Amino acid sequence: MNQLIPTQQNSEGNLLVSGRDLHEFLEIKTKYADWFNRMKEYGFVENIDFILVTQKRETNNPKNPFTEITDHHIKIPMAKEIAMLQRNEKGKQARLYFLELEEKWNSPEMVMKRAMDYLNARVEKLQTSNLLLEQQVNELKPKATYYDMVLQNKSLLSVSKIAKDYGMSAIKMNRLLHDLGVQYKQGDIWLLYTKHQDKGYTQTHTHVIDVDNSRVSTKWTQKGRLFIYELLKQEGILPLIEREETA
Structure with a gap:
């Protein structure tokens, strides 16, 4: 029909x-x-x-x-x-x-299809959770081996605050870091590529809302901020304060 x-x-x-x-x-x-x-x-x-x-x-x-x-x-x-x-x-x-x-x-066929769709959705959600857990574990590793001033600094920054130093939006900064091979997007979350995960550049926290819902927030450490500075400097991109000094 x-x-x-x-x-x-x-x-x-x-x-x-x-x-x-x-x-x-x-x-x-x-x-x-x-x-x-x-x-x-x-x-x-x-x-x-x-x-x-x-x-x-x-x-x-x-x-x-x-x-x-x-x-x-x-x-x-x-x-x-x-x-x-x-x-x-x-x-x-x-x-x-x-x-x-x-x-x-x-019909049995449609019941089976809906069950498979549900299972696939659950698997995808579990894979995302595992990726987040892996990043959180890797982010904790440097704390056990490094004790320099950067790692001891407890202040964390959102990407929007770092982007503001360069006169750009958080969206533009995230895309720039993606283009430079630093991070990739998984759903609504930006995750560091494996080669950067164990450097202590970010800290990711999961805030549980209820049994089925949670919100993930990722912030940059001072070491991560310095990493972004050196990376962008190589691309000829300086923070606003250094541009003003140069001018």
């Missing part, structure tokens, strides 16, 4: 359809907001059968170029019941469509 009404999958593995797409397919003449409010009277519960979503759309008004549109992401059982309530040919088509969707969605 062709995709009469577009569907999407949420993070919990539920198949969803847009309320507005269903409203359009059923050729409902009533305004969407009024129609959906009437459908809710049949006992559907928000955050169980559907969720409220909003999206921005462009307008032709220069003073107000965007407007906010309300929509709802509906689970298939609710969409099927709504189709049955219409009591017309379009409703019948939608109901048959949703029945076939449910059958395919719950």
